[in-house]
Amino acid sequence: MKLHRTEALSRERFGDHVRLRYRWDAPSIEPGRFIVARAGDLSAGLAPFLPRPFFVHDFADGVASLLFEVRGAGTAALADWGADVNVSEPLGRGFDLGGIGDGPVALIGGDVWVAPLKLLARRLALLGVSHDVYLELPATASETYVDLLHRAYPSATLAPTDGGPEAPRTVLERVGDLTRYRAVFASGPSEMLAVLSEACAGRIAAQLALRERMACADGSCFGCAVAMADGSYARACVEGPVFAAEELARPSGGVTIAGALP
Amino acid sequence: MNPVDSARALAVELCGIPLGTPLIPAAGTLGKEALDGVKGIYGAILPKTVTPEPRAGNPPPRVAEVPAGMVNSIGLQNPGLDRFLDDLDAYDVGLPIFVSVAADTVAQFAAACERLSADPRVAAVELNLSCPNVEHGGLQFCAGPGTVGGVVGVCRAALRGKPLLVKLTVEDAVANAIAAEGAGADAVTLVNTVPALVVDARERRVFLRGGLSGPAIKPVALRAVYEASRALGVPVVGCGGVASGTDVAEFMLAGATAVQVGSGRFARDASEILGEFAGYLSAEGLQARELTGLLGRN
Incomplete structure (x- = not known):
């Protein structure tokens, strides 16, 4: 999986939850899509082995964010370790907003x-x-x-x-x-x-x-x-x-x- | 190294098929949705194992991460040979296509090889005799040299004019590889995922019974490649835990002619692995084809 090294702009702790904001240069991200992410650089080895999947929580003005619970090594590293994160392009099929008119x-x-x-x-x-x-x-x-x-x-x-x-x-x-x-x-x-x-x-x-x-x-x-x-x-x-x-x-x-x- | 020299350094030949690089995706690790930009990375494309009839696969959970790797139990989910061949053009990125086949019986293996013989898009066939995650069509074909030789011999006769690769499990790898060669295999792939178990201690239950892949199995796979390549006259394709360019070099030095990358590309971009390998070749002043079996000879 191709990951892009990007600048982590902030990590905010809310109890066990973390909101991680990172720079992402794209015109838009469809709601409901996800990314995979891992922390830091790989020179220390592939531990944990796999990147972690997260829904894109928010995106505006070139800043994307993730909202996740720290549950193990992968999320802990993303919450605490290093200034940079490695993220994939947005992946998968998000919400289909066709046919909903003006709501509600x-x-x-x-x-x-x-x-x-x-x-x-x-x-x-x-x-x-x-x-x-x-x-x-x-x-x-x-x-x-x-x-x-x-x-x-x-x-x-x-x-x-x-x-x-x-x-x-x-x-x-x-x-x-x-x-x-x-x-x-x-x-x-x-x-x-x-x-x-x-x-x-x-x-x-x-x-x-x-x-x-x-x-x-x-x-x-x-x-x-x-x-x-x-x-x-x-x-x-x-x-x-x-x-x-x-x-x-x-x-x-x-x-x-x-x-x-x- | 300029691009032309770099391309020349990476090229190898496997069973008479020129490969632009020694990297081949391990079966089930590079889908048609993930083929953008892979032409310069791999020497051949190898789609997920196909069986004569469609298979729904195993119920979830199917994957679990473990230290230095992962365990999977997918259960050979695939659309069956008919739909697979209908869709095979989706894998045409200008590279040779190797097709991985599994079946429940020797006769089904042979029938599949017969069909693949007739399809000009198929450059070679790899028999998956070693999937640990299905009750049938799996490890029982690796039960010993007799069963390996039996199925390979029948498939060799059925697959006309194309190289036959045989993917084996780690257990009895050398004896089974010798049997495969004796029955007409043109190459052996070593090794498939290693039978493994993941236990959920809190729930006191088996979480997953499947196959282990990733860096955790690399030393095991390297030994199988090393020993088998010394016992065989046919090429060995290395597989198991490749996640860096150095890993590729290690497999080739141990005796592999080409190297499959599997779950390593879930963790990293395969182009980085190839780039590291190219860097190794450049630093060592070697070409990929010169590496095979070089271990202990310098």
């Missing part, structure tokens, strides 16, 4: 999966598409992370959960009547997406941004398999990471979503 549409996210919704909200605002943002707030969220969400999504409705078995439904209950929206764009924990997918089925078009374990990130290895409704496996890195909800298999009422490499 609902953006629904949860936990660190809220990352791709910021750029989507920015694009929708640019297009004049009316939209509401609903974010599930996990019981474990730190005050600093809540503060980040308030700043990143100033008009969002936050839906705190208690982490119990009904938690995946919490954000949906805050949305209320889904049918007043022309479309739903969602990115969240698998349980939340499963509930959402079920609620939207046959009623309203929903697009889900999935996080998957990835290796090549360019369609070569078929490692990021996503189970589809027709029984096949699609690749999150090429056919996704955004899928129409009806494309996806829903074994036991839910979509299967693994965590990304930490």
